[in-house]
Amino acid sequence: MSKYTAIRDVKEHVGEEVTIGGWVANKSGKGKIAFLQLRDGSAFFQGVAFKPNFIEKFGEEVGQEKFNTIRHLSQETAVEVKGIVKADERSKFGYELDITDIAVIGASKDYPITPKEHGTDFLMDNRHLWLRSRKQVAIMQIRNAIIYASYEFFDQNGFIKFDSPILSGNAAEDSTELFETDYFGSPAFLSQSGQLYLEAGAMALGRVFDFGPVFRAEKSKTRRHLTEFWMMDAEYPFLSHDESLDLQEAYVKALIQGVLDRAPEALETLERDTSLLQKYIDEPFKRISYDDAIALLQAHENDADADYEHLEPGDDFGSPHETWISNYFGLPTFIVNYPASFKAFYMKPVPGNPERVLCADLLAPEGYGEIIGGSERETDYDALIAKMDALGMDKSEYDFYLDLRKYGSVPHCGFGIGIERMVTFAAGTKHIREAIPFPRMLHRIKP
Numbered sequence: 001m002s003k004y005t006a007i008r009d010v011k012e013h014v015g016e017e018v019t020i021g022g023w024v025a026n027k028s029g030k031g032k033i034a035f036l037q038l039r040d041g042s043a044f045f046q047g048v049a050f051k052p053n054f055i056e057k058f059g060e061e062v063g064q065e066k067f068n069t070i071r072h073l074s075q076e077t078a079v080e081v082k083g084i085v086k087a088d089e090r091s092k093f094g095y096e097l098d099i100t101d102i103a104v105i106g107a108s109k110d111y112p113i114t115p116k117e118h119g120t121d122f123l124m125d126n127r128h129l130w131l132r133s134r135k136q137v138a139i140m141q142i143r144n145a146i147i148y149a150s151y152e153f154f155d156q157n158g159f160i161k162f163d164s165p166i167l168s169g170n171a172a173e174d175s176t177e178l179f180e181t182d183y184f185g186s187p188a189f190l191s192q193s194g195q196l197y198l199e200a201g202a203m204a205l206g207r208v209f210d211f212g213p214v215f216r217a218e219k220s221k222t223r224r225h226l227t228e229f230w231m232m233d234a235e236y237p238f239l240s241h242d243e244s245l246d247l248q249e250a251y252v253k254a255l256i257q258g259v260l261d262r263a264p265e266a267l268e269t270l271e272r273d274t275s276l277l278q279k280y281i282d283e284p285f286k287r288i289s290y291d292d293a294i295a296l297l298q299a300h301e302n303d304a305d306a307d308y309e310h311l312e313p314g315d316d317f318g319s320p321h322e323t324w325i326s327n328y329f330g331l332p333t334f335i336v337n338y339p340a341s342f343k344a345f346y347m348k349p350v351p352g353n354p355e356r357v358l359c360a361d362l363l364a365p366e367g368y369g370e371i372i373g374g375s376e377r378e379t380d381y382d383a384l385i386a387k388m389d390a391l392g393m394d395k396s397e398y399d400f401y402l403d404l405r406k407y408g409s410v411p412h413c414g415f416g417i418g419i420e421r422m423v424t425f426a427a428g429t430k431h432i433r434e435a436i437p438f439p440r441m442l443h444r445i446k447p
Contacts (some may be wrong), residue, residue, distance in 0.1 A: 003019050004020060004021040004040075004080075004376035005018040005043040006040060006043075007020060007022065007038065007039070007043040007044070008040050008042035008043045008203075009041050009047050009146070010045070010085045010429040011057050011094065011095060012190075014085050014086065014095070015084065015085065015086075016085060017082060017083065017084050017100060018082070018083065018085055018086070018097075019082050019177075020040060020080070020081045020083075020097070021040060021078075021079075021080050021081075021094060021105070022037065022039055022040035022041075022078070022079065022080075022081070023038070023039055023040070023076050023077065023078050023108075023132070024036055024037070024038065024039045024073045024074070024075060024077045024079060024081070024108075025037040025038065025039045025044060025075070025076075025134070026075065026115055027070075027071075027073055027075075027134075029049075029071070031051075031054060032050060032051040032240075033048065033050055033051070033299060034048070034049045034051075034071050035047070035048055035049075035227055036048075036049070036066070036070065036073065036081075036099070037098070038079075038081065038115045039132070039134075039137070040107055040116065041137070041405070043265060044093070044134055044137075045091065045095060045096060045097065046088075046093075046096045046097070046405045047081055047083060047099045048096055048097065048099060048112070048235045049070045049097055049099040050064075050068045050096075050098075050101075051064075053098075053100070054066050054067045054247070055067075055090075057100065058221060061299075061430075064103060064157060064228065066101070066286075066327055068083075068105065069102060069104055070099065074107075074108050074109060074110075074111065075094055075108060075109045075111040075114065075115075076107065076111045076129075076132065077104060077107055077248040078101045078104070079101070079102055079103065079105060079109070079204060080105055081098050081099055081101070081102050081103075081353050082099070082100050082101040083097035083098050083099040083104070084097070084098045084100065085097060089128070090110040091342075092186060092268065093265075093436060102181055102292065104258065109208065110183065110207065111129070112126055112129065113126055113129050113130060113132075113133065116395060118122075118356055121412075123325075124210075124351050124433070124444060125447070126447075127438055127439075127445075127447055128438075128447050129274070131142075131437060134269055135269060135270060135295050137266075137268050137269075137430060138263070138265075138266035138267075138269040138427070138436065139270070139423065139427050139434050140437065141263045141265075141266040142259050142260075142263045142267070142270075142423055142426055142427045143389070143419065143423045143435060143436075144259050144262075145259045145261075145262035145263040145266075146258060146259060146419060146422055146423055146426060147211070147254045147419065148258060148262060149254055149257070149258025149259070149262070150209075150211070150232050150251075150255065150419075152224065152254070152258070153250075153251055153254040153255070154207075154209045154234065157207070157250075158206070158207050159207040159208060159209045159234065159236075160201075160205045160207065160208050160209075161208075161209060161210070161211075162198060162201035162205060162208035162210050163208065163210055163212065164191065164194030164195075164197035164198055164201075164210045164212070165191065165194075165197060166190060166191045166212065166213065167188050167189070167190065168188065168189050168190075168191050168197075169181065169183075169186070169188055169191070169342055169397060170196070170397040170398060171188075176267055177192060177216045177217050177218045178190065178192060178207050178215075178217055179215050179217050180294070184258075184435065186345075190214075190215040191212075191213075191214050191215065192215060192216055192231065193214055193231065193416060194210045194212065194214070194231070194233050195233055195235065195281045195414060195416065196290040196346075196400075198209075198210055198234075198235040199235055199262040199401070199404055199412065200379065200401075200404060201235065202235040202236060202237050202412055202414070203237070203404055203408065203410075206236070207234070207235075207236040207237075207238060208234070208235050208236075209232060209233060209234040209235070209440065210233050211230065211231070211232045211233075211234070212230065212231070213228055213229070213230055213231075214228075214229060214230070215227060215228050216229075216232045217299075217318035217335075217338055219442055220402055220442065221371050221441070221442055222319065223431040223432060223433075224319065224368075224369055224421065224429065224432055224440070225432070226420060226433070226436065226439055226440060226441060227441060227442065228436075228438045228440035229420050229436065230418070230419040230420065230436070231312075231416050231417070231418055231419065231420070232416065232417050232419060233414065233415070233416040233417075234247075234251075234414055234415055234416075235412065235413075236412060236413060236414065237410045237411065238410060238411060238412070239411070239412070239413050240350075240413070241336075241360075241375075241376040241413065241414075244360075244374060244376065244413035244414075244415065245287065245334055245336070245374075248332075248334075248360075248362060248372055248374060248415050249284075250281075251417075252285075252332060252362065252371070252372070252417075253261070253280070253281045255422060255426070256277050256426060257281055258281055259277070259426045260274060260277060260278070260281075261340070267427075267428075269368070269427075270427050270428055270429065272426075272427060272428040273428065275397055276366075277426070279331070280331060280332055280365075280441040281285065282336045282435060283331055284331075285332045285333065285334060285362070286329040286332070286333040287333070287334045287336060287360075288325070288333060288334070288335055288336070288358070289327075289335070289336050289337050290338045290339065291335050291337075291356075293314060293325055293335050294311055294312075294313050294315075296320055296325070296328070297311055297313070297325070298310070298326065300324075300328075305324070306324060306326055307320055307324070308320035308321045309421040314339055314341065316338075316342050316390050317335075319369055322334075322361075322363045322369045322370060322444070323367045323369065324364040325363060326351055326364060326366075326367075326369075327365055327366070327367070327398050327417075329365070330365055332362055332363065332365060333362070333363045333365070333366055334361070334362050334363075335361050335363060336358075336359065336360045337350050337353075337356045337357065337359065337360075338356065338357060338359055339355060340354065340356065340357045340359075340360075341355075341358050343359055343375070344375070344400075345378075345384075345387050345388060345391055345393065346375075346384070346441040347359050347375040347376070347377070347378065348375070348376045348377060348378045348379070349378075357374055357375060358376040359373070359374065359375035360372075360373075360374055360375070360415075362374075362420075366425070366428070367425060368421065368425040369421070370421070371417055371418065371421045371422050371425060372415050372416070372417045373415065373416055374414060374415025374416065375415075376412070376413045377409070377410055377412050377413065377414065378405075379405060379410065379412070380405065380409070381386050381402065381405035381406055381409070384405055385402070386403065390431050419427070419435075420432050420435035420436050421435075423435035423436075
């Protein structure tokens, strides 16, 4: 058992002396008192040192030396601190530490990220250090809560973890957005989705999900895009499109609840409006068809808050359209049954309306846009062949996928959620680049 107590656990040791291993995030004080802002990855809280106490405990010479050590600690010095835990109603954390002893474990000199404003490029260049700051720690804690809640939800709903490959010989969707690499003399691609392989898993194991990095070579600079991000995909047989939407809604609500339960201090640090998050759990998500959404946008395009371009039926939505729609309802909103013309080849047509497909994008309110994309999959072999031929696709690259329609094909659905988009939404932050430890964007691959 470690001799160190995590800061998040000090509430269990009020009145006791504990040892904490951590870093000095900041310091202040004057005269006979010093304040240290300590962090250990689990939380931040304050340690207080009084010079008279050190003199009394260690004697004049040693006590003065230890107190001077505390007074002159620099930012991000690693320390081992001993002290008595005390409840403190003035502190947001609720506790503080009366320091009784301290030892420097690792020195820190001229730490570049000081408690002042820094430009975004500077912070991104120093991302390995920026991660230590209070808000970045909070975002990573929310990311962790979402990942934990995902595994918990899928386990409770009968899903099996199924790992799809990162290297693939074919494209799941648009090959123009793939990173190509040489695979022993043959072309291979970094995965943009595990879906096609996950469908094979669903035919073998029933409900399955995967979680891993995916890659999009899309040359986008918006605050919603990364070139490398983490996707949670799920696939499940014998569910209808509407039942799939019910599952997706329950999943997102479980993620939000997981953040509220596991990362409340992180939400407080980020000043996230938790009453809004609770509203998204308590109220049913909205559902609107693509055609009705187009009509709604057209009806309101002259409104004062309608900062979007005119759309005609058959046009795809841009970010301003998605933002307006989700804000109009004030809740996460499913847009269902998009035109087949700009959706993936594997989506099943709406019965009686082959120009529309049984799919849905879930739009998050507050301007966060799409966080989930899903659909019912085409199960008919001949129909899938006809669609691939119409698109000029090389069917030989999809032999395994077509086999799933030849040997016991069943109705099935699936969806994918970009974890970073969900983190950004839950945390209430502005840019997706802060939702992943080391973002990869159009002009950034370091550190």
